[in-house]
Every structure is written in C-alpha cells, then in structure tokens.
Amino acid sequence: MMWALVLLLGQAPITYWPGEHEKSVLAEWAVEHWAAAGGFAVQKVKTAEEAEIRFRWVNPRRSGLYGQSQRVEDKGRWVNEVVVNPTAASLGPEMAARAAQDPLYGDVILFLTCVHEAGHALDAQHTSNYADIMYSFEYGGDFAAYFQRYRDRLKVRTDMQRQSPLSTGDVKQIQAAARRRSGRR
Numbered sequence: 001m002m003w004a005l006v007l008l009l010g011q012a013p014i015t016y017w018p019g020e021h022e023k024s025v026l027a028e029w030a031v032e033h034w035a036a037a038g039g040f041a042v043q044k045v046k047t048a049e050e051a052e053i054r055f056r057w058v059n060p061r062r063s064g065l066y067g068q069s070q071r072v073e074d075k076g077r078w079v080n081e082v083v084v085n086p087t088a089a090s091l092g093p094e095m096a097a098r099a100a101q102d103p104l105y106g107d108v109i110l111f112l113t114c115v116h117e118a119g120h121a122l123d124a125q126h127t128s129n130y131a132d133i134m135y136s137f138e139y140g141g142d143f144a145a146y147f148q149r150y151r152d153r154l155k156v157r158t159d160m161q162r163q164s165p166l167s168t169g170d171v172k173q174i175q176a177a178a179r180r181r182s183g184r185r
C-alpha cells in the first residue's frame with residue numbers, strides 16, 4: 001500500500017545505510033519510526049555511497065559527543081552523515097555504569113541517539129520540550145531519566161521496533177518536514 005502511494009505521488013523513497021556495527025539495526029528502526037510517523041517511504045541500501053542518510057558508528061574521542069548529523073556534499077549531491085558513538089564511556093562514568101548494569105538501558109541510549117540524529121537528517125529541528133526526541137539538552141533536564149522513561153516501556157530489545165519513541169510534537173515536525181520535501185520535488 002505504501003508503494004502504491006509512492007508511485008502515485010511520484011516520490012522516491014529516502015535511501016539510508018545503517019552502517020557497519022553489531023547494533024546497526026537500531027539505526028534501521030530509528031529511520032523506520034520517522035518514516036511511519038511522517039507518511040513517507042524509506043529504503044535501506046547496501047553501501048554508504050548509494051544512501052542519502054549514512055550512519056557511521058565511531059568513537060570520535062570527544063567526551064560528551066554521542067551523536068551528530070551533518071549535511072555534506074558528495075559528488076555534487078547533498079547527503080547526511082550521521083555519527084553515532086557506541087562507546088558508553090563517552091557519556092561519563094555515571095551513565096556508563098548504568099549501561100553496564102542494564103545492557104538494555106545502554107541500547108536505549110544508542111537507539112534514541114539514532115532517532116534524534118536521523119530526525120536532524122530528515123529536517124527536524126531541536127525543541128525545548130523534554131517530551132520530544134528532538135529535545136536539546138542545552139535546555140537542561142535530567143539526562144538519565146530521559147532515557148529511563150523509554151527504557152521503562154521495554155521488556156526486550158526488539159520492543160524498540162514496536163514502541164515509537166516519538167512524541168506528538170515530533171510527529172507534527174516530521175509531517176511538516178515531509179510536506180516541505182514533497183513541495184520541493
């Protein structure tokens with residue numbers, strides 16, 4: 001049904017590459033949640049070069065940096081490079097200890113980081129609403145509790161695929177971004 005709609009509107013799916021990491025499925029689920037909320041199609045591709053959104057799982061060795069999304073030019077087209085830092089230690093000793101004690105909590109940090117950065121790649125902006133995935137910690141707030149509230153909704157890791165982490169505000173943002181995109185094409 002989604003494909004029929006895509007053909008009808010003449011919109012190509014947004015291509016993404018989840019990167020090479022044992023946890024790259026978290027990036028897939030992240031992109032899929034945004035697509036479902038925004039009502040647009042996404043397509044996983046086999047190489048970074050083919051993709052409009054490219055995940056890189058690296059430790060940039062900068063303390064406090066767990067995710068980043070950047071628009072870069074590649075062979076004449078604009079693509080999004082998303083960096084996810086899978087090293088819990090970069091979050092500081094308290095968060096690292098929490099993640100070590102509860103591996104699912106560690107995966108929630110990674111997953112929500114993927115969701116937030118994929119949101120940037122899909123044109124969502126920071127908000128000051130703590131309920132939002134696009135919330136920026138520049139506004140303060142309890143960092144550990146932010147991840148714990150989503151952790152509390154899960155029993156096993158695959159629950160992340162079903163349990164949307166997006167707030168009402170996030171959904172409104174991605175729908176507006178999808179409308180802007182369809183206006184451009």
Ligand SMILES: [Zn+2]
Pocket residue numbers: 116120126136
């Ligand atoms: Zn951000």
